[in-house]
Amino acid sequence: SQQGEEDPQALSIQEGENATMNCSYKTSINNLQWYRQNSGRGLVHLILIRSNEREKHSGRLRVTLDTSKKSSSLLITASRAADTASYFCATDAPHTGRRALTFGSGTRLQVQP
Amino acid sequence: KAGVTQTPRYLIKTRGQQVTLSCSPISGHRSVSWYQQTPGQGLQFLFEYFSETQRNKGNFPGRFSGRQFSNSRSEMNVSTLELGDSALYLCASRGTAKDTQYFGPGTRLTVL
Numbered sequence: 001s002q003q004g005e006e007d008p009q010a011l012s013i014q015e016g017e018n019a020t021m022n023c024s025y026k027t028s029i030n031n032l033q034w035y036r037q038n039s040g041r042g043l044v045h046l047i048l049i050r051s052n053e054r055e056k057h058s059g060r061l062r063v064t065l066d067t068s069k070k071s072s073s074l075l076i077t078a079s080r081a082a083d084t085a086s087y088f089c090a091t092d093a094p095h096t097g098r099r100a101l102t103f104g105s106g107t108r109l110q111v112q113p
Numbered sequence: 114k115a116g117v118t119q120t121p122r123y124l125i126k127t128r129g130q131q132v133t134l135s136c137s138p139i140s141g142h143r144s145v146s147w148y149q150q151t152p153g154q155g156l157q158f159l160f161e162y163f164s165e166t167q168r169n170k171g172n173f174p175g176r177f178s179g180r181q182f183s184n185s186r187s188e189m190n191v192s193t194l195e196l197g198d199s200a201l202y203l204c205a206s207r208g209t210a211k212d213t214q215y216f217g218p219g220t221r222l223t224v225l
Contacts, residue, residue: 031212040201042117043216088156092212100146100169101205101214103156 006089006104014112019076021107023089024069030092032065033101034074037086046074046087081113115140117206117217125223131192134220138185138206144168145187146214147179150201159202162187191222199224 007022025032031050035043049056049065049072056063062075076083086108090101118137126132138145146169147159158171162181179189185206191198201221205214 033213035216040219040221042203042218043205045213045215048213090156100158100161100171101148101156102158103148105155 006087006107008107009105010108010110012110012112013079015079015081017079019079019083019109019111021074021087021109023072023074023104025072025089025091025093025102025104026070027091027093029067032063032072033090033092034061034063034072035088035090037088037106038084043088076109079109079111081111083109084111085109117204117215119202119204119217119220121220122218123221123223125225126194127225128194128196130194131190132194132222133188133190134202134204134222136187136189136204136206136217138187138204139208139215142206142208142215143185144207144209145181145185146205146207147187147189148203148205148216149173150203150219151197151199156203159189194224196224198222 005024013019029051033048034046037043047058047063049063060077065072086106088106089104120135144163146161148156150156160179161169165181176192181187201219203216203219205216207214
């Protein structure tokens, strides 16, 4: 079953704009990870944020985590056409064991050139 | 380092048959997990192996099974295939004491 939902389900923006995706989850977590998937291919790991962290940056990516609200957001700045993909959040929760990721439903991002 | 590899990439089977998928983790990684991705259910955890032992199992019927070899390579088997087993099967490997899971390109299984 899904841990939570991602919002929006789909997002279409112009190249150069910023894209923000949100993820909500239901239980306490050890960490939260964001992945990208291109057209039904494998998942590419983007960034991991631990439960005791509030914000993390990696290149054009900025992730925030609010454990009190059980939510996270992924910001992609200055988007490019190559960023077109589906983005998933995944939680690593104590009750599932440290090795079973629970995924959100994903956000489909379309970046128009 | 080479990434996670999965074979075959595409597979077509008919109902009632069985199938075996293979996954080779990143060199040095001893943990291998399997996930199923379908349009309806999304990404769901199947099971995880570490040092040839299944450590964790998702909520899937017994038709889904797996194993891991001494070189950490893993196989998953699905017996008596059903139409609903059509999915992208993803394998992920993880280093010891690390949290990040690295995924392979997946095997696309179609059951006719």
